[in-house]
């Protein structure tokens with residue numbers, strides 16, 4: 001397994017593989033890797049000749065009051081996990097490698113300012129004025145910017161993203177369509193703990209007690225699916241009933257039904273929609289979802 005930190009070396013290495021007709025898969029990550037990421041890598045390993053994993057905590061997708069500084073950075077452990085998943089290349093650049101305007105050693109404020117000085121992709125409002133976009137202004141602009149940069153450097157045949165960040169996944173699919181890109185965007189199922197809690201790098205902020213409380217989030221989603229399967233597609237009724245299962249210390253930010261392709265809000269729960277939730281357990285914001293049909 002190669003660990004590469006410069007754009008130039010990665011570009012040249014992948015170019016060589018492409019000249020040899022190798023199919024290249026890319027798994028973009030921010031590190032703090034867990035079994036959810038591993039499942040993306042394994043999926044890529046099955047389908048591609050060369051698997052590239054990027055590990056980069058992207059400053060342009062964090063808001064000024066978010067956890068950019070505090071985001072877990074555990075690169076040695078990440079290397080081990082990539083190795084165990086049979087990854088060929090890890091790309092682990094410094095922020096100034098990805099954003100030439102990033103000020104090395106700068107303050108958090110200066111680091112996040114990089115957005116003002118760089119070319120940033122603007123995601124249409126119809127995708128960002130809902131769900132996570134409502135409370136994370138500019139977040140998806142930052143995600144799409146870094147993902148486009150990675151696409152431009154690696155030029156993968158397939159890129160793998162987790163279904164847990166379903167709004168991100170749908171936005172990236174629509175970005176590729178809009179930009180006439182032929183990169184295949186592959187969504188992969190959510191990996192859960194036995195309790196049902198969706199795996200997330202941010203789970204490391206939770207205490208054991210909070211984890212138990214957080215597992216009721218998936219109970220709410222499962223109950224909603226069960227009620228839908230039993231014939232109730234009225235979201236108000238379904239949500240009212242399912243929310244009875246949520247731990248009382250959890251604060252809901254949203255619980256919504258949206259279309260799987262367009263992210264439009266749905267009046268009723270129906271096939272090709274998903275139910276998504278965002279909630280806070282203590283100070284930790286968690287998201288989860290289930291796809292219907």
Ligand code: PAF
Pocket residue numbers: 028029030056058061143146147165168
């Ligand atoms: O899902 C993530 O971890 C990030 O948003 C991504 C896609 C790696 C971009 O930084």
